[in-house]
Each structure stands twice: as C-alpha cells, then as structure tokens.
Amino acid sequence: MKRVKIIGGGLAGPEAALQAASLGCEVTLYEMRPHRSTEAHQTSDFAELVCSNSLKSESENSAPWLLKQEMRRANSFLLQAADASSVPAGHALAVDRTEFSNRVQQLIEQNPRITVVREEMTSLPEDLDVVTVLATGPLTSPALVNELQRLTGSQHLAFYDSISPIVDASTIDMEKVYFAARWDKGTADYINCPFTKEEYERFIQALSTAETVPAKEWEQIPTSHSETEGSASPTNNQQLATPKYFEGCLPIEEIARRGHDTLRFGPMKPAGLTNPRTGRWPYAVVQLRQENLRADSYNLVGFQNHLKYGEQARVLRLIPGLGNAKFLRYGQIHRNTYINSPSVLTETLQLRSRPDILIAGQLSGVEGYTESIAGGLLAGRFAAALAQGLTPVPPPRLTAHGSLIHYITHSEAKSFQPANITFDLLLPLEEELRKKIRDKKERHRIQCERALEAWQQWLQSAIKMMVE
Template sequence: MKKIKVIGGGLAGPEAALQAAWMGCDVTLYEMRPIRSTEAHQTSDFAELVCSNSLKSESENSAPWLLKQEMRRANSFLLAAADDSAVPAGHALAVDRVEFSAKVAALIEQNPRITVVREEVTSLGERADEITVLATGPLTSPALVAELQRLTGSQHLAFYDSISPIVDASTIDMDKVYFAARWDKGTADYINCPFTKEEYDRFIDALSSAEMVPAKEWERIPGSDVSGADAKYFEGCLPIEEIARRGRDTLRFGPMKPAGLTNPKTGRWPYAVVQLRQENLRADSYNLVGFQNHLKYGEQARVLRLIPGLENANFLRWGQIHRNTYINSPTVLTETLALRAHPNILIAGQLSGVEGYTESIAGGLLAGRFAAALAHGQTPVPAPRISAHGSLMHYITHSEARNFQPANVTFDLLLPLEEDLRKKIRDKKERHRIQCERALAAWDLWLQETSLKRAENVA
C-alpha cells in the first residue's frame, strides 16, 4: 500500500491526515512552523484560525449548515473538535481558537498512523509509492509556489484576505451597547454597538481619511506593482475602507447593517451597527465582525474608537490584510482534487479555490478520502454533484477559468430544483429544505459506498 504525505498543518491538512489514517493508511504530516512562519500566523499550532473564529451558520437548511451536516455524517475530525470547543455565537458555530487548536493537536498526536515532521517542504518530487496532499493554504511558501507553477505550467492568481480586530471585553462600555441576535435568530450572543446618523457620518469621514499600510513585497500580486488601494481584493472579504470607498452608505448595507437588530433601549433599529462576536470560552475578548482592514495601527486606534462603546477599548489585535495564493483549479484539477497532469498530487483547502474555514476542512476531508483510495489502489469516487461537497468541487473544477475566484458554499452552487417544481413551490425556505434533503440523501449513499471500501481496507 502506498504511503501518504500531507503538507500543511492548517485546517485542510490535519483533516486530510486524520481521514486517511482512519481509512487505514500511514500518513506523514509536514508543517513548516515554527521552523519557518508566515506573515499571518502567530503560533506554530495545528489548525490555527488566523482570521475570525466563526465557522458560519448553523441555521437549519442553510448552505453552511448543509455542508457541516454532511461533514458530521462523514466523521469530520476537525468539525467535531469545533463542536467541542464552541463559544456562544447566536445561530453560528464559533470556537475558542486556543481550545480548538489544542483538540486538533491531541487528535493528531494520539493517532498511531500519523507521523508529524516539522520542516519546510520545498519540492514536490513524485514517487510511485507515495500520494501527496498539498494543503499549505493561502500563504504557501515561495518555494512551493514555484513548484506549483512548474507542475501546472500556469500562473497563480492572488487575492487579499484579512484579519478582524479583537477587543478586550472588559474595556467595552456596556452602557452604550446591547446584546442581540439579528431578527432574534438564535441566542443573543452578539454585542451590538449602535450608531446614530451623526456618529456614522463622523466614523465614515475618519475612515475615508485614514492612512493605509504600504504594501510589503510579499503582499504584491506577483509580476506587478499592484498593492494597497489598487489591490485585487476577494469580494467576499473586503476591507472596510474599500467598502466605504464604494459609497458613503455601503457599510450600512454590509458589515454595519442594522436591520433586525432592535435596540431594547429605543425599541428601534439603529442607523448603523458594529457587531462583536465572542472570541473564546472565557468571553474576555470579542472580534469586530467583518471589520478587516489595511490601515496603519495608529489609524485603526483613531477610527475604531469612534465606534460607540469602544471609545476607551483596549485592542488585543489590530486588523490586517494579507495576500492569499490559490491555483486556477478549473484548468488543472479533477473533481477528486488531483492535478490532471500529476494524479498522485492532490490539492486541498484554500489553495484549491475554496474560501472559508468550513470549506477548507471539507476539502481536507475529501482529499484525505481520495488519497486513501489511491493509496489502496482504488479509483476515488467524486462526491455527488447534488451534495454541498460535490457542489464545491464542481465549482472549483468547472468554473470559467478566466474569471475564477474562490467561493464559499452557497445555494447558488447547489443544483437547482427542476423548473416545474420551482414554479410550484414559491417559498424559498421550502425549496432550500428540499435541496438539503436531496443533498443529504445522496451524500449518505456516497458514504455507504465508500465506507464499504474502508471496511475492506482496514480488515
């Protein structure tokens, strides 16, 4: 049986390693930290959450819920760790970062089939007796980026991702804020900082005049001098100053949207609002939801302290923007995540063109199973197109290559209902329920088929 090499200790890599080991394979898991760090990581921990601490919605029959339900049915190790380290977050699944990483580390350490090697991998030499899963994430080292360019023969794209600020909970003026969940959906776990029109105008003026951080060389798009305000940002994770640049009220319809957040002190929605989400189990820190930015730290201090309730806040971490790298998957990847020209090399996680923590873990789950099938001399079976996993794989391998951008899981990616059924069922929630029901049925059948192979392999 072939051995499996997994490169990358973020989210996709550990999940892939644990899945492959569960499928009866011996795995070597490589992670270059702490020997060499990245521009965004702060620790050498497995599964470090660099940006927010949220794994998105748990609302029944939503697309993120469907993806997580499929993952739970497939025995996702990292999602189980997330469930076990969850913190209050309304209808979303958010985790204590430190607790989450510790649980993932324990799973890896306790697995006798996984060997951890702390060193930087700089080449992807192919061996007949080895399957490689590359899950080095959006900040893949220059050496491996060069290797990917060599193997794929194509230029890699780049976009800018982000980190939201974190504030010390004890320094929030609780007299000016209130707890609420949007539309009273889920528990009221978010702290809401309400703005009047005058406060919002003052905030926008300050934000619009704030000075940005000059882009470092590693942030620039390869082969160009594009940076800062001219950067090619990922549309799903724009910095707040970029959103504000697109229109004075744009933030009020984005991360500062007040709809459904009734202020109990006034009985009305505020003019705008900033939401704070609990960062850890101790509830001693909160992150500013959607408030990633590329401003100098001193400018962040000036601007963010204009938020009602944060006038005297102590910020434990400032917002950041960093460049992410991903491959042009439609041109080089199969639906089982293998490079077309190099079928023993699989690409997983954000490097493959999925966006988001949950999506990255899901990609690792599939890569681990596909790699295990290859290691056992079998042909991997793609995830069913109708499922959330299959829809993600279909997107990254069938999108228009020229305009390919990473994607989160959404209903837009899932197979739509038949036109006659869509016309018959006008209620969107009911249509989504049917889509989820169909997806889970197909997913369960796929799991049954692949689990039979696992039983044979382990035996």
Template sequence: MKKIHVIGGGLAGPEAALQAASLGCDVILSEMRPIRSTEAHQTSDFAELVCSNSLKSESENTAPWLLKQEMRRANSFLLQAADASAVPAGHALAVDRIEFSRRVADLIAANPKIEVRREEVTALDETDPDTITILASGPLTSSPLAAELQRLTGAEQLAFYDSISPIVDASTIDMDKVYFAARWDKGTADYINCPFTKEEYEAFLDALTTAEIVEAKSWEALPTNGVATPAPQTMNYFEGCLPIEETARRGRDTLRFGPMKPAGLTNPKTGRWPYAAVQLRQENLRADSYNLVGFQNHLKFGEQARVLRLIPGLEHATFLRYGQIHRNTYIHAPSLLTETLQLRAHPSILIAGQLSGVEGYTESIASGLLAGRYAAALASGHQPTPAPRITANGSLTHYITHADQKKFQPANITFDLLLPLEEDLRKKIRDKKECHRIQCERALTAWDQWLDSGPKLQ
C-alpha cells in the same frame, strides 16, 4: 499500500491527515511553522484560525449548515473539535481558537498512523511511485513551494487579498453604550451591538475613508520562480471579504447594508433599530475578548486605534489584535484539477484547502476531508468516486473544477452552487425556504449513499 504525505498544518491538512489515517493509511504531516512562519500566522499550532473565529451558520437548511451536516456524517475530525470548543454566537458556530487548535493537536498526536514533521517542504516529487501527496499549504504557501507548484502545473498562479478582523479586550468595552441582541432575535442574544446615530455614523465614515492605509509589501506579490515580485500597486481583493475602508468608498450607505447593517437589531433602550451598528462576537470561552464582525481592514495600526475608537462603546477600548490584510494564493482549479482534487497532469498529487480555490474555514476543512478520503482510495490502488454533484461538498468541488476559466474566483458554499430543483417543482413551490429544505434533504440522502458505498473509517 502507498504512504500519504500531507503538506500543511492549517485546516485542510490536519483533516486530510486524520481522514486518511483513520482509513488505515500511514500519513506524514509536514508543517513548516515554527521553523518558518508566515506573515499572518501568530503561532505554530495546527488549525490556527487566522481571520475570524466563526465557521458560519448553524441555521437549519442553510448552505453552510448543509455542508457541515454532510461533514459531521462523514466524521469530520475538525468539526468535532469545533463543536467541543464552541462559544456562544447566536445561530453561528464560533470557537475558542486556542481550545480548537489544542483539540486538533490532540487528535493528531493520538493517532499512531500520523507522523508529524516540522519542516519546510520545498520540492514535490511527482514521479515517486510509493507516495500520494496532498498539498494543503494554504493561502500563504512559501515562495519555493509555490515555485514548485508553478513548475508542475505550467500555469501562472492567481492571487487575491484576504483580511483579518480586530479583537478587543472585553473589559474595555463601555457596556452602558452597547447592548446584547441577536439579529431578528434568532438564537440567543450573544452579540454585543454598538449602535450609531446618523451623526456618529457620518463622522466614523469620514474618518475611515481618509485614514492612512498600509502600503503593499513585497511578500504580498505573487511568487515567481521562488522569488517574490515587487509589491503590487493595487490589491485584488476577494469580493466576499472586502476591507471596511474599501467598502466605505463604494458609497456612503454601503456599510449600512453590509457589516454595519442595523436591520433586526432592536435597541432595548430605545425600542428602535439604530442608524447603523457594529457587532462584536465572543472570541473565546472565557468571554474576555470579542472580535469586530466583518471589520477586516488594511489601515495602519495607529489609524485603526483612532478610527475604531469612534465606535460607540469602544472609545477607550484596548485592541488585542488589529486588522490586517494578507495575500491568499490559489491555483486555477478549472484547468488544473479533477473532481477528485487531483492534478490532471500529475494524479498522485491532490490540492486541498484554500489553495484549491475554496474560500472559508468550513469549506477548507471540507476540502481536506474529501482529499483525505480520495488519497486513501488512491493509496490502496483504487480510483476514488467524486462526491455526488447534488451534495454541498460535491457542488463546491464541481464549481472550482468547472467554473468559467476566464472568470474563476474562489467561492464559499451557497445555494447558487447546488443543483436547482426541477423547473416544474420550482414553479409549484414558490417558497424559497421550502425549496432549500428539499435541496438539503436530497443532498443528505445522496451523501449518505455515497458514504455507505465507500471505505469506512476505522
């Protein structure tokens, strides 16, 4: 049996390594931190969550729920760690970052089939007959490795810019000005809500849109031949994760229909919705810190302190981490990848995680789960069978490998990616929730059948 080399210790890499090892393969897991860090990571831990601590909705029959249900049925090791380190977050799955990383590290250390190497990989040998490679080096792939990928693919990489939300010390929140609530009373009231009057919102908006932003750095440019090019003049933001100042510039009410949406957040002190609201989500099990939901930004740290303290309840807040922007690099999957995540030109190399064109924590883990299973099949001399198109995992992979090549952008899991119901059934069932329930039911049935027909974890 061939050995499997996984490059990257973020989310996709550890999941891929654990999956492949549990299918009987010998795995080498390479991670360059702490020998070489990135501009966004703060630790050398496996599975460090750089942006938020949320793995999205756990509401039944939603697309994120379906993706996670499929992963749980496939024994996703990182979802096990996430479930075990969950913190209160209403109807979402959010985790204590440190506990989550610790549990992932323990799973890797306990598996005798996995050899961990703390090293920077700068070369890829596509001709090695004894090795299957899974490249899961993430959105901040180092310049030498990015140049190697360019050499192999013969195509220019693409890049967009992703963001990190601020974190506030819970003891510095003025609890007399805020209230606990879940939107529309779904789940438990785990979110702290900072309510705005119209006047407070307008003042906040004026300060936000005139605040000084951070200039783009040379490392944020796309590496070419191993060398970072000059800093970009404009940021190519991912539309699903815009910084708040960019959202605010698109209209005075844009934030009120986005991360500051007040709908469903009844203030118990007034019995009404506020004009706008900022939600704070618990960051860890100790509940001593909270992150500002959807408040990623690209402002200078001093400006962030000034602007964010205009939020009611945060006037004297201590920020444990400020928001940031970082480059996210991904390949042009529609032209380069097969449905089993193999490079078309070099099938012994698989691409997983955000580098493949999926967006989001859960999606990255799911990509690693599939890559680990596909690599295990290849290592044993078999051609892997793609996840069924009707499933959430299959639909996500189908999107990145079949998207319009001229308009390709990374994607989160949504029902738009799944196969729709037959037209006559859609006409018969008008209720969208019922349609989604049927889609989920069909997906899980097909997923179980696919799992039953494939190799079993040891």
C-alpha cells in the same frame, strides 16, 4: 499500500491526515512552522484560525449548515473539535481558537498512524510509492508556489484576505451597547454598538482620512506577460498592481470608498437589531462576537482593514462603546494564493499532470474555514483510496461537497474566483417543482434533504469499496 504525505498543518491538512489514518493509511504530516512562519500566523499550532473564529451558520437548511451536516455524517475530526470548543454566537458555530487548536493537536498526537515532521517542504515528492496532499493554504511558501507553477504550467492567482480586530471585553462600555441576535435568530450572543446618524457621519469622515498600510512586495500582485509564463516573483519587466481584494472579504475602508452609506448595507447593517433602550433599529451598528470560552475578548465582525495600527485605534474608538477600548489585535489584510483549479484539477482533487498529488483547502479555490476542512476531508479519503490502489469517486453533484468540487473544477478558468458554499452552487430543483413551490425556504429544505440522502449513499458505497 502506498504511504500518504500531507503538507500543511492548517485546517485542510490535519483533517486530511486524520481521515487517511482512520482508513488505515500510514501518514506523514509536514508543517514548516515554527522553523518558518507566514506573514499572518502568530503561532505554530495546528489549525490556527488567523481571521475570524466563526465557522458560519448553524441555521437549519442553510447552505453552511448543510455542508457541516454532511461533514458530521462523514466523521469530520476538525468539526468534532469545533463543536467541542464552541462559544456562544447566536445561530453560528464559533469557537475558542486556542481550545480548538489544542483539540486538533491532541487528535494528531494521539493517532499512532500519523507522524509529524516540523520542516519546510520545498519540493514535491517524486516517489511513486507516495500519495501527496498539498494543503499549504493561502500563504503557500514561494518554493512550493514555484513547484506548482512548474507542474501545472499555469499562472497562480491571488486575492487579499483579512483579519478582524479583537477588543478586550473589560474595556467595552456596556452602558452604550446591547446584546441581540439579528431578527432574534438564535440566542442574543452578539454585542451591538449602535450609531446615531451624527456618530456614523463622524466615523465615516475619520475612516476616509485614515492612513493605510503600504502593501509590501510579497503582497503585491504582479501583472505582466511574464506572470502568465509562471514567474513566482516580480521581475524588472513586471509592474506591481493595486490590491485585488476578494469581494466577499473587503476591508472597511474599501467598502466606504464605494459609497457613503455602503457600510450601512454591509458590515454595519442595523436591520433586525432592535435597541431595547429605544425600541428601534439604530442608524448603523457594529457587532462584536465572542472570541473564547472565557468571554474576555470579542472580535469586530466584518471589520477587517488595512489601516496603520495607530489609525485603527483612533478610528475604531469612535465606535459607541469602544471609546476606551484596548485592542488585543488589530485588523490586517494579507495576500492569499490559490491555483486555477478549473485548468489543473480533476473532480477528485488530483493534479491532471500529476495524479499522485492532490490539492486541498483554500489553495484549491474554496473560501472559508468550513469549506477548507471539507476539502481536507475529501482529499484524505481520496488519498486513502489511491494508496490502496483504488479509484477515488467524487461525491454526487447533489451534495454540498459535490457542488463545491464541481464549482472549482468546472468554472470558467479565465474568471475563476474562490467561493463559499451557497445555494447558488447547488443543483436547483427541477423547473416544474420550482414553479409549484414558490417559498424559497421550502425549496432549500428539499435541496438539503436530497443532498443529505445522496451524501449518505455516497459514504456507504465508498466504505463498501474500501472494505472489499
């Protein structure tokens, strides 16, 4: 049996390591932190969540719920750790970051088949007796980006991702806020900061004049002919372009530039959040989500930004209830790297030019914590099959996992962008059935039912193949 090497200790890497080890493989897990950190990480912990602490909706028959249900049926180790470290978050699965990382660390340390090596990998193995999973995430080191460009012969793409501010719970003025869940779905775990029209106008004015952080060279996205030839860093012939933000994770100042009321239809949407003091929806609202099990800190949902820290303090304290807030962490925007998967990856996450190398997690073009763990789950299983001399089989297109894989490997390469799991990615119902069933929720229920059935059959056939 071949040995499995996994590079990256974020979300996809540990999940892949634990999956491969559970299937009998000897695994070496490489992580460069603490010897070399990234521009966004604050610790050297496995599975550090650098942005929000949410793994999205747990509402039955939603797309994120379906993905997690498939993961639970496949014994996802990181999802088990998330469930065990969850904090109240209405109908979403949110975790205590520290507890989550600690549980993942314990799973890795207690597994006798996993060896951890804390050093930076600057090249990819050429050993034919090794299967490699590259799960270095959106902040892959320049050395490995160069390696990928050398192997794939294609340019790497980039977008900007985000970190939301975190506030000390004891400094929130609870007389000015209220607990509620949107449309009363789930428990009322979110703190809501309600705005009047005048307060919103004042906030928008302050935001529009706030000074942003100049983009550092490592954050810039080079644009020139030389980039298409695989240059890893700007040359004298390249120009540094303006930030290319990921549309699903825009900074609040960018959203505000797109229209005076744009924030009220985005992260500050008040719909379904009735204020018990007035019996009405506020003009706008900022939601705070619990950060940890102690409930001593909350993050500002969807409030990633690229403002200077002093400016953040000034602007964010205009939010009702946060006038005297102490911020434990300010918002940030950082560059993420991902490969052009439709051009270079197979449906089993293998590089076409090097089938012994698999790409997992956000580096492959999936977006989100849950999606990254799901990519690690598949990569670990595919790697285990390859290590045993078997041919890995991708999950069915009907499933959430299969739909994600299909998206990143079959999209139009020229316009490829990372994606979260949504029903848009899943196979729609047959036209005749769509005409018969008008209710969208019922359609989604049937899609989920079909997906879980197909997923279970795939799991059973994969296990049978490995046993035989």
